Amino acid sequence: MVVWTIATRTFLRNIYDLRFLTALPLMLGVMGVSAFLSVSRMVERQHTYNQLRSIAWETANLESVKLVRRPASLSFLYDGGEDELPRYLIVTPDFVDYPIEEVSARAVVEPFVRLDWVFVVVYFYSLLALLLTFDSISGQKERRTLSMILAQPVSRNALLLGSYLGVLLTLLPLLLIGFLIYLLPIQLSGVWAGGRDDWVRLLLVLMLSLLFVSAIALLGILASASFERSSTSLTAAFLVWTLMTVVVPNASELAVNIFVSAPSFKALQTQIGTARAEYRENLSHFWSMDIARIVNHPGLTPQQREQRLAEFQAGILQKNLQAITKYKYALRRLRADYLNRHAFRAALVRRLQMLSPSAIYQHAVESVVGTGQAHLAAFTKAAENYMHAYTTYVTQKREELKDQAKTHGFGIEESGYLVRSVTWIDYSQVEFDRSSMPRFEDPGVSISQGLSFALIDCALLAFLNVFLFALAYRMLVYYRVH
Amino acid sequence: MATIFEIAQKRLRLSLISARLLLVTGVMLALMVGGGITSHKRHRERQELYEAAKLAHLFELEDARYYQAVRLGIERPPEPLSLLAEGAGERYGSSIILHGKYAPMRILARERPEYKGSSGQTFDFAHIIALFMSLLAFLLSYDPICGERQEGTLQLCLANTLSRHKLMIGEYLGCLLSLSVPLLLASIITLVMLQFMVGFTLTGENALRVGLIFLSALLSLSALIWLGLCCSALSRETTTAFIFAFGAWVLLVAVYPNLTLWIAQWQRPVPVTREALSSEGVFGLALSDRQELPHETEKMLAQAREQALNAKLAQGQLNDSLKLLSPVSSFLALAQILARTDVTAQRDFIVQARQLDQRFRQWQEEKLRQYPERESYYKPSWGPLDTDGLPAPQFAPIPLVISLHRALPYWGSLVVFNLIFCSLAFALLARYDVRFN
Numbered sequence: 001m002v003v004w005t006i007a008t009r010t011f012l013r014n015i016y017d018l019r020f021l022t023a024l025p026l027m028l029g030v031m032g033v034s035a036f037l038s039v040s041r042m043v044e045r046q047h048t049y050n051q052l053r054s055i056a057w058e059t060a061n062l063e064s065v066k067l068v069r070r071p072a073s074l075s076f077l078y079d080g081g082e083d084e085l086p087r088y089l090i091v092t093p094d095f096v097d098y099p100i101e102e103v104s105a106r107a108v109v110e111p112f113v114r115l116d117w118v119f120v121v122v123y124f125y126s127l128l129a130l131l132l133t134f135d136s137i138s139g140q141k142e143r144r145t146l147s148m149i150l151a152q153p154v155s156r157n158a159l160l161l162g163s164y165l166g167v168l169l170t171l172l173p174l175l176l177i178g179f180l181i182y183l184l185p186i187q188l189s190g191v192w193a194g195g196r197d198d199w200v201r202l203l204l205v206l207m208l209s210l211l212f213v214s215a216i217a218l219l220g221i222l223a224s225a226s227f228e229r230s231s232t233s234l235t236a237a238f239l240v241w242t243l244m245t246v247v248v249p250n251a252s253e254l255a256v257n258i259f260v261s262a263p264s265f266k267a268l269q270t271q272i273g274t275a276r277a278e279y280r281e282n283l284s285h286f287w288s289m290d291i292a293r294i295v296n297h298p299g300l301t302p303q304q305r306e307q308r309l310a311e312f313q314a315g316i317l318q319k320n321l322q323a324i325t326k327y328k329y330a331l332r333r334l335r336a337d338y339l340n341r342h343a344f345r346a347a348l349v350r351r352l353q354m355l356s357p358s359a360i361y362q363h364a365v366e367s368v369v370g371t372g373q374a375h376l377a378a379f380t381k382a383a384e385n386y387m388h389a390y391t392t393y394v395t396q397k398r399e400e401l402k403d404q405a406k407t408h409g410f411g412i413e414e415s416g417y418l419v420r421s422v423t424w425i426d427y428s429q430v431e432f433d434r435s436s437m438p439r440f441e442d443p444g445v446s447i448s449q450g451l452s453f454a455l456i457d458c459a460l461l462a463f464l465n466v467f468l469f470a471l472a473y474r475m476l477v478y479y480r481v482h
Numbered sequence: 483m484a485t486i487f488e489i490a491q492k493r494l495r496l497s498l499i500s501a502r503l504l505l506v507t508g509v510m511l512a513l514m515v516g517g518g519i520t521s522h523k524r525h526r527e528r529q530e531l532y533e534a535a536k537l538a539h540l541f542e543l544e545d546a547r548y549y550q551a552v553r554l555g556i557e558r559p560p561e562p563l564s565l566l567a568e569g570a571g572e573r574y575g576s577s578i579i580l581h582g583k584y585a586p587m588r589i590l591a592r593e594r595p596e597y598k599g600s601s602g603q604t605f606d607f608a609h610i611i612a613l614f615m616s617l618l619a620f621l622l623s624y625d626p627i628c629g630e631r632q633e634g635t636l637q638l639c640l641a642n643t644l645s646r647h648k649l650m651i652g653e654y655l656g657c658l659l660s661l662s663v664p665l666l667l668a669s670i671i672t673l674v675m676l677q678f679m680v681g682f683t684l685t686g687e688n689a690l691r692v693g694l695i696f697l698s699a700l701l702s703l704s705a706l707i708w709l710g711l712c713c714s715a716l717s718r719e720t721t722t723a724f725i726f727a728f729g730a731w732v733l734l735v736a737v738y739p740n741l742t743l744w745i746a747q748w749q750r751p752v753p754v755t756r757e758a759l760s761s762e763g764v765f766g767l768a769l770s771d772r773q774e775l776p777h778e779t780e781k782m783l784a785q786a787r788e789q790a791l792n793a794k795l796a797q798g799q800l801n802d803s804l805k806l807l808s809p810v811s812s813f814l815a816l817a818q819i820l821a822r823t824d825v826t827a828q829r830d831f832i833v834q835a836r837q838l839d840q841r842f843r844q845w846q847e848e849k850l851r852q853y854p855e856r857e858s859y860y861k862p863s864w865g866p867l868d869t870d871g872l873p874a875p876q877f878a879p880i881p882l883v884i885s886l887h888r889a890l891p892y893w894g895s896l897v898v899f900n901l902i903f904c905s906l907a908f909a910l911l912a913r914y915d916v917r918f919n
Contacts, residue, residue, distance in 0.1 A: 018719055019722060022717075026725065026729040033741070037740050040744055044747065114740065123732065123736075239501070247509055251516070254513065254520060257519075262523075266527060
């Protein structure tokens, strides 16, 4: 009961506090702007997606098909660089590739901070939590009320629990109001269907946000229980907060940039050039073959000559097909290697960022909501699955429509005989019935998938809460109240 | 005057030893060093790609045996000052292939966008300075008035012959001076880092550009200090002032750049065209440069691409002009203009390429009049192609005068912001209740 009294007292004090009253309109305003911007971004994305998808379906052919990534339905909660990641993948038989961009119609300018729910929580709610808690113990000591409270039958444990609960009571309605402000324009705009899955995700994000904000509040309480003056505890708490939200995420990215060198695009080009030169060499082998020796061989009858030429021709075609296939697979290996090394670096950055609770919270929301890297991973996986279906379909169709393919090649004429060689067979202009082609729909990240990704992050956040609470309790037990 | 300087000195001493200044400066300088190394690596790779591209064009020209195969490639060299402001980067393309009368020009990005896992932030110095120094400006200036009131010293100060406006000017000068210390350190780091950038020489012009960027930073920071003093003179408690100042910082750093972007995208939308999907080669990278002559559909694609590019340029320019309305964004725009990496500089490059295309067409006509048989046919006995008088594809960098001319409105805007916030701060202080309760 004492705990509850202290909690209500802290709650009421917070509510009437000037810092809360000034922060409230600011926060709600930023929330509103951010919701509004997110909606407009989502509308834009949905529009682009629809357009790209119809174009992709129209231009699908027997050489390649483009799979377009569906924007996540909850991307307003965490953007996760949705616009930076590839919007579509190119699937050719046996091969999934990222697009190569010329200067395309992608968004041009970008701000250096993207406003979304996670940003507002990480930078605003957490700071507010810090501002509300930094003087919960040391401030009472400065006002000389602490010794009076503890002279009553109030244990230090109850005091700590009470102020923690009071802060949570203040922050929870704010989070809920913020959520409503966020959902309102999105619901009104009609871009968001709001299925059952989405509501579950929203609930999960709300819980994660509460977990994160409570960790920060505990950090503030810890700071206030560690120092005797409230200004010192504010400085210490703010220092740790800056380290966490600004320094660690950026520094880990920088560290990876500096110490793990990015795969060089130029090296990739050189490697591709080498593979290509090899392929060319295989082709040039063809030129050195002496047709004249077959054609002008003295002892051959015309039939024998025809037969030898036919064999020769078949051999050439066979050899070239082998060379093309080898070249294609070399390219595939090189590109996959290049992209894997990029992915490795990105994963490394994330591992390093695990030092900061804000980054953990971001990653957890990303997985639960299904945007950013989590979405890209799921999308790539789905595309690989689709690639197998597409390959079987295309191989069969190509066999059927062999005659319509356009053959690029060259020939050598010698004494009236023509020997042809094929550089590549182009099926891209071949007309075929699209309705039988397997269709692709981006499945997104399912809830169970997202949760399994986010499990470690959730556990870490929960552990952090417990740890900070225990530490704050320990500090409070040894606190000098006089 | 003496009192003003005394107050300024006091503020300077207080600020210089304060934890917030040391912390923010330390973080900023560390980020600058790290970001500088990253930029340096990226710049070196860009330089390599640039040289490789130039060499490839030369080889291509030597290999050409008939006039249809002669293509001009104009390359924009990577800008060493992009260390300071990354700007539009490669988003508008830095490599243009001219086909003259045979096909429309093609604009390519030499570098492919890398799909990175995290925030995708660019660590150019202008952004680091804008982010951290503006935070520092607010952190130093949110408590001079209300903090002193809370401690009870404000009443004592003003009980003497000190006038309120002198107090304000003194505090402002103190804040500005203490801000110029980290800024000076940042400029030294910049100069050292620039020395390591490939292709950078410390000429008078470059030094002037760097100096002007840092002066603009100081001008923008002074506007922010006035704003912070406004926050301070608006509130009774330091915590309230802190929230106001922090709110202003977030508005300027996070909200406003998002808004301008949104307005630019809303007012100047870029059409998503077929080219976004169909310009890809079937094998992807390696065969995308196979030499096929562009036919009708490719001409249509080129038209669509050009439309998209023009829309993109218009969008970027609108975004840039909207930056006039915020002191932080103005500084970022100034840094880009002075480092020659802004959208307008990209447009200049494209305009130069178009002019070159005109001259190239004339050259083609002239040569075809001389050798009509060599348009698209080749016999080994004819020998190498006559390429006399071929216009040289050389990119002319933007002269300083034009950069200054473009920077003028942004400086004007910064001065206006200074005046507005300054008068607001004086007005607020004149009505301030200095009593200590």
